[in-house]
Amino acid sequence: MSDTVESVIVAIDGPSGTGKSSTSKAVASALGLSYLDTGAQYRAITWWMISNGIDVSDAAAVAAVAGKPVIESGTDPAAPAITVDGLDASGPIRTQEVTSKVSAVSAVPEVRTVITDLQRSIASAAGKGIVVEGRDIGTTVLPDADLKIFLTASPEARAARRSGEIKGSDVAATREALIRRDTADSSRKTSPLAKADDAVEVDTTELTLQQVIECVVTLVEERRSAPKQVAR
Ligand SMILES: Nc1ncnc2c1ncn2[C@@H]1O[C@H](COP(=O)(O)OP(=O)(O)O)[C@@H](O)[C@H]1O
Numbered sequence: 612m613s614d615t616v617e618s619v620i621v622a623i624d625g626p627s628g629t630g631k632s633s634t635s636k637a638v639a640s641a642l643g644l645s646y647l648d649t650g651a652q653y654r655a656i657t658w659w660m661i662s663n664g665i666d667v668s669d670a671a672a673v674a675a676v677a678g679k680p681v682i683e684s685g686t687d688p689a690a691p692a693i694t695v696d697g698l699d700a701s702g703p704i705r706t707q708e709v710t711s712k713v714s715a716v717s718a719v720p721e722v723r724t725v726i727t728d729l730q731r732s733i734a735s736a737a738g739k740g741i742v743v744e745g746r747d748i749g750t751t752v753l754p755d756a757d758l759k760i761f762l763t764a765s766p767e768a769r770a771a772r773r774s775g776e777i778k779g780s781d782v783a784a785t786r787e788a789l790i791r792r793d794t795a796d797s798s799r800k801t802s803p804l805a806k807a808d809d810a811v812e813v814d815t816t817e818l819t820l821q822q823v824i825e826c827v828v829t830l831v832e833e834r835r836s837a838p839k840q841v842a843r
């Protein structure tokens with residue numbers, strides 16, 4: 612038996628508020644892996660489009676400049692970082708305006724090509740392995756991931772969690788906005804939000820965050836100790 616632990620790639624997908632970011636960061640920290648928030652990258656390119664006066668409802672206009680912004684993502688789960696053209700984008704990408712426009716930008720195929728290439732290069736550079744969270748990681752970005760998780764939760768639980776983060780927010784309005792974004796993300800033509808056939812689905816509605824983290828850590832450890840499938 613070897614003492615060296617092999618690199619492991621974990622894909623965590625699912626709709627908003629299912630616990631992807633919290634779970635992915637904690638699992639990466641617990642296992643000494645890198646971490647990538649792909650939603651932050653789509654938010655970052657959306658922020659750049661808004662800041663540069665691009666009409667995000669005009670797919671051709673978005674496509675024409677998709678390759679322009681330089682997006683850099685930190686991969687330390689203890690200090691997630693994202694810059695656009697060298698500027699810290701971690702605050703501006705969380706505004707209501709970006710949240711309401713990100714699905715239109717992320718549906719543009721040219722945007723997805725640029726961001727997917729970036730995600731693959733970050734994942735392949737992560738020496739000890741990486742937890743990558745998003746909407747299409749298991750289906751499109753990293754179809755050969757060692758472990759694929761698809762998190763779900765009821766719209767009510769997701770809205771309650773999300774509005775708990777924003778002071779004075781209205782749960783019903785948050786729920787409607789989440790459902791609108793899920794519908795847009797699931798129905799776009801290019802790489803929609805979807806569960807990969809070989810993903811493990813975890814319904815987090817009745818679970819605490821700690822229970823979800825423990826479940827995913829156990830699944831990674833099981834996968835690591837299972838004999839590798841040898842291609843013949
Ligand atoms: N199982 C859970 N039970 C209760 N709250 C949770 C659970 N998972 C996540 N949360 C909380 O819900 C909010 C959204 O979680 P987050 O990880 O950002 O979800 P996502 O990345 O899927 O949008 C956060 O405030 C987080 O602490």
Ligand SMILES: Nc1ccn([C@@H]2O[C@H](COP(=O)(O)OP(=O)(O)O)[C@@H](O)[C@H]2O)c(=O)n1
Binds near residue numbers: 651713745748792796
């Ligand atoms: N792999 C991914 C990740 C996010 N996205 C897009 O980016 C948006 C923001 O993702 P996010 O993960 O930050 O969203 P939240 O779950 O944090 O609300 C999603 O609504 C999708 O439109 C995507 O298209 N593909």
